[in-house]
Amino acid sequence: MKNLIDIKDLNVEEIEELIKVAKDIIQNKEKYSHKCDGKKLATLFFEPSTRTRLSFEAAMMDLGGNVLGFSSASSSSTAKGESVADTIRTVGCYVDIIAMRHPKEGAPLVAAEKSVVPIINAGDGGHNHPTQTLTDLLTIKCEKGRLEDLTIGLCGDLKFGRTVHSLITAMSRYKNIKFVLISPDELKIPEYLKEDVLEKNNIEFIETKDIEEYMDKLDILYMTRVQKERFFNEEDYIRLKDYYILNKEKLEKAKKDLCIMHPLPRVNEISIDVDDDPRAAYFRQVEYGKYIRMALILKMLEVK
Amino acid sequence: MNIDSIKNGIVIDHIKAKKGMEIYEALNLQELECSVAIITNAKSKKMGRKDIIKIDKSIDIDLDILGYIDPDITINIVKDDKLIKKFHVTKPEKIVNIVKCQNPRCITSVEKELDQVFILTDKEKQIYRCKYCEGRSFNP
Ligand SMILES: [Zn+2]
Numbered sequence: 001m002k003n004l005i006d007i008k009d010l011n012v013e014e015i016e017e018l019i020k021v022a023k024d025i026i027q028n029k030e031k032y033s034h035k036c037d038g039k040k041l042a043t044l045f046f047e048p049s050t051r052t053r054l055s056f057e058a059a060m061m062d063l064g065g066n067v068l069g070f071s072s073a074s075s076s077s078t079a080k081g082e083s084v085a086d087t088i089r090t091v092g093c094y095v096d097i098i099a100m101r102h103p104k105e106g107a108p109l110v111a112a113e114k115s116v117v118p119i120i121n122a123g124d125g126g127h128n129h130p131t132q133t134l135t136d137l138l139t140i141k142c143e144k145g146r147l148e149d150l151t152i153g154l155c156g157d158l159k160f161g162r163t164v165h166s167l168i169t170a171m172s173r174y175k176n177i178k179f180v181l182i183s184p185d186e187l188k189i190p191e192y193l194k195e196d197v198l199e200k201n202n203i204e205f206i207e208t209k210d211i212e213e214y215m216d217k218l219d220i221l222y223m224t225r226v227q228k229e230r231f232f233n234e235e236d237y238i239r240l241k242d243y244y245i246l247n248k249e250k251l252e253k254a255k256k257d258l259c260i261m262h263p264l265p266r267v268n269e270i271s272i273d274v275d276d277d278p279r280a281a282y283f284r285q286v287e288y289g290k291y292i293r294m295a296l297i298l299k300m301l302e303v304k
Numbered sequence: 305m306n307i308d309s310i311k312n313g314i315v316i317d318h319i320k321a322k323k324g325m326e327i328y329e330a331l332n333l334q335e336l337e338c339s340v341a342i343i344t345n346a347k348s349k350k351m352g353r354k355d356i357i358k359i360d361k362s363i364d365i366d367l368d369i370l371g372y373i374d375p376d377i378t379i380n381i382v383k384d385d386k387l388i389k390k391f392h393v394t395k396p397e398k399i400v401n402i403v404k405c406q407n408p409r410c411i412t413s414v415e416k417e418l419d420q421v422f423i424l425t426d427k428e429k430q431i432y433r434c435k436y437c438e439g440r441s442f443n444p
Binding site: 084102107124125 | 407411413435436437
């Protein structure tokens with residue numbers, strides 16, 4: 001695998017392999033701490049995303065490698081009007097692998113076409129964010145022990161939430177998956193996802209506005225944030241942002257082994273009284289994110 | 305030029321009625337120095353009404369554009385008054401610099417030197433998507 005631009009670039013076996021390596025890293029951290037000695041990762045963040053950037057940088061450091069890069073377009077040569085292709089060609093002279101985030105959709109693919117070193121898409125606008133999806137898959141595998149036979153509730157912004165779209169696409173490849181799609185009418189999943197992914201693969205799904213209606217059926221509850229930057233209209237954002245807030249009370253009927261996930265950062269979608277509940281997996285999810293990125297860097301650098 | 309016959313050239317037949325002008329423009333036929341005839345609303349047994357374009361010269365035409373705009377078109381190549389080749393166009397797998405991505409969040413909206421590449425992602429529904437942002441092309 002030369003680049004990771006879209007989660008669809010990886011087949012089920014490759015994902016399985018990454019998860020296997022990530023789980024081994026969790027168990028044997030020491031064994032991996034010098035795997036990337038002398039290697040460099042560039043984190044090129046044309047728009048800020050501190051969490052994702054730190055996760056990549058921590059992953060490379062835990063493998064013994066070094067990191068360099070920039071954290072916003074204003075501190076990079078883009079501010080002077082340089083093209084993505086030129087930036088990538090330049091940085092490719094210094095490093096072994098690049099993790100790139102860009103506000104424009106498709107920018108990492110442009111980079112991949114010109115790059116001599118592997119490119120990891122660390123998010124391109126509202127389009128793809130494959131390492132988030134890998135993080136989610138590792139979280140599910142570690143928390144539930146399986147990627148099959150799951151009823152997954154997705155709640156919040158299902159229309160613009162790329163995390164949700166990628167997760168639905170990725171999970172649709174596993175056996176006996178059911179989805180409960182919880183959102184206001186304005187933020188339902190797009191038609192193409194229903195047609196091209198859910199219906200095409202004969203996946204059972206229910207759409208509801210009520211977060212509690214199917215709570216007792218869920219194995220996973222994936223909460224999302226309504227992101228302001230996805231809206232063109234401020235009024236819509238204000239009206240919809242507080243539609244769902246998960247708290248202790250709403251979890252009353254939930255299964256004992258429910259796994260509550262969130263891609264973070266949260267605003268107020270999950271009340272802090274849920275944080276101490278052992279079912280709250282969202283902070284562990286952050287940690288899984290680092291391990292899966294470590295596994296990915298190893299795979300892309302072909303380090304054994 | 306006689307509308308009915310050309311000696312050496314191309315007849316683009318079975319164009320959906322009223323689409324002739326769009327194809328004329330897409331192929332840049334106004335740039336040609338030879339005669340070009342557009343016949344609109346011609347009677348057709350198969351289609352009821354159709355458009356036809358006759359070009360009085362053997363030129364290279366971009367079959368991808370034709371396939372993208374109207375895959376039911378028939379191309380006739382005429383040489384020395386004889387029909388030497390007749391074929392249908394097909395929906396191309398990939399079109400380059402024929403349509404522009406309309407997504408304002410797409411990288412092609414800011415980096416103008418990039419090619420506008422669309423890929424046929426759904427053959428059944430004939431859906432083209434931008435290679436970069438996966439946004440749909442507007443239906444031709
Ligand atoms: Zn595009």
